[in-house]
Amino acid sequence: MLLLGLDLETGGAFNASPETNFITEIGLVLWDAEFSQPVDFLSQLLKPDHPVAPESVEYTGISDELLSRHGRPADIRTLQPITKLMKKADYIVAHNGREFDRPLIEALFARFGLKMPETPWLDTQYDVDYPRNCASRNLIYLAGFHGMVNPFPHRAVMDVLTMLTVLARYDIQHVVANSQRKWLIVQANVSYDEREKAKEKGFRWQSDGGKTYEKCWVKRVREEQLPVLQSDCDFNLTVLERL
Numbered sequence: 589m590l591l592l593g594l595d596l597e598t599g600g601a602f603n604a605s606p607e608t609n610f611i612t613e614i615g616l617v618l619w620d621a622e623f624s625q626p627v628d629f630l631s632q633l634l635k636p637d638h639p640v641a642p643e644s645v646e647y648t649g650i651s652d653e654l655l656s657r658h659g660r661p662a663d664i665r666t667l668q669p670i671t672k673l674m675k676k677a678d679y680i681v682a683h684n685g686r687e688f689d690r691p692l693i694e695a696l697f698a699r700f701g702l703k704m705p706e707t708p709w710l711d712t713q714y715d716v717d718y719p720r721n722c723a724s725r726n727l728i729y730l731a732g733f734h735g736m737v738n739p740f741p742h743r744a745v746m747d748v749l750t751m752l753t754v755l756a757r758y759d760i761q762h763v764v765a766n767s768q769r770k771w772l773i774v775q776a777n778v779s780y781d782e783r784e785k786a787k788e789k790g791f792r793w794q795s796d797g798g799k800t801y802e803k804c805w806v807k808r809v810r811e812e813q814l815p816v817l818q819s820d821c822d823f824n825l826t827v828l829e830r831l
Contacts, residue, residue: 589621589760592677592707593748596689597648599640606691610636611662612650614693615744616673617752619681624756630669631745635659648742664700674705679764683727683751684713687799708767712751714808715766716758730754769810771831774817776805777824789821801828 594616600609611634618628635655645651660666670693674680682689690709697704713725722733731738731750734757740746755763773796776786786805794800796808806828809817818825 589679590627590677591619591621591710591752591755591760592673592680593617593619593752594680594682594685594689594693595744595747595751596692597644597650597742597744598692599636599638599644599650601641602643602647604641606695609692610638611692611696612636612640612644612648612655612659613744614666614670615746615748616670617745617748618673618676619752621756621760624753626749626752628673629745630673632666633659634662634666650743662696662699664702667697667700667702671702671705674707677707679710680707681710681712681752681755683711683747685709685711686714710763710767712755712763714771715763716755717762717766727751727754766810769812772809772811772814772827773799773801773829773831774807774809774814775801775826775828776807776821777826778805782823785821785823789817804828 596611597613598604598609599612613634614630614632616630617626619625620627633650633655640650640652640655686709694704718725718730722730724730727747727750728738728741731754734754736750736753738746738750776789776791778786783805789807791805791807793805794802796806807817814825814827
């Protein structure tokens with residue numbers, strides 16, 4: 589099985605919407621799952637039409653000066669090798685890709701009147717069943733949990749290699765099956781004084797996966813996981829949305 593790991597770095601302000609955010613770096617790694625080895629790479633810095641936000645520079649190290657010297661304009665020629673790799677792969681893999689990377693890369697294709705290849709996607713933030721004692725799905729945490737250190741965090745190709753090395757520890761067929769299951773957004777019915785209970789069970793304030801849910805603690809779970817989660821919580825849950 590060939591997997592195409594994909595990661596984007598962006599230059600907008602934190603929590604910028606896909607409409608106002610913009611790509612500064614694209615990293616792709618074609619990965620042979622049978623050998624657990626990379627077989628092709630693509631890394632591109634893109635010159636944006638807007639200045640990079642200071643918080644993005646601090647986060648990624650990708651500055652206007654770096655992009656001015658080493659970036660290239662985003663155009664159809666940029667997308668041709670990306671399209672070629674996407675068509676080679678059985679699955680595209682990203683970390684929080686459904687909410688972050690996929691909308692941005694689709695918008696880039698649409699900007700030039702192109703349709704992205706219909707290769708199915710896997711999401712290592714949600715489709716991998718990490719151990720119960722794995723307290724976070726942040727990629728830096730996951731690297732450490734699995735005994736690795738990423739020397740260049742928040743640089744696209746290095747994040748892809750980290751993600752795929754973590755993914756190689758798990759049954760890829762099980763991950764594929766998980767990607768096809770239904771998801772729920774669940775609210776923790778806790779008071780302000782009980783908020784730590786929700787945090788301990790992995791709930792997040794107002795957002796889990798991109799969309800905002802006003803003034804509540806929410807968590808994204810697969811449908812079959814709901815009974816286990818409810819039995820594990822000493823507070824009631826409400827299903828807000830089925831995805």
